[in-house]
Amino acid sequence: MREGQFMTGEGQTVSGEGRREVMREAELLLKIHVQCGEAVLVEGHTKDILMIPFSGKAEGPYFTGRILGEGVDVQKAGKDGKRILSARYVLEGQDFTGQKCRIFIENQGCQGEIYRPFIVTDSQALAGWEEEELWDTVEGIPGGVCVRIFRSREILAQFAGSVYNDRSDRGAV
16 A cells, blocks of 8 residues: 555555555544435526435434434536535534534535535534545435545554554444
């Protein structure tokens, strides 16, 4: 594994004896179960707009809660086939210190690319999320999607053998 790559799956990389590397490991911050409402479509002359309201709940090692009210996913589809997605919502719940808090999330990007969520929170314990480089995955589930938000952690690994396979302290990717 070269510097800047992510460790995924089984978390294995092959290296020479005694080699040191900086690796990036994905840490799961939030798993959001989204239930979609009835979509509204506007078919325009230059692009189509699809708005999907949603609700749901969130869980993770640092926060547990629900989507406050409804969020909305706005999808702009150009006649050329390019689709830009933008979801905005607020989570309300409790951080890992037991404090009640809210988290605003804006998740946008082009379909087929990496999505980069933007977060603002009133939680003192989660304030660092506002400055971190986050990314997420979106997976279809019955009636909605499951959004998983990750951060990358750098790990300095010292290889005593030829295979590194430490699965400890890692979220499911």
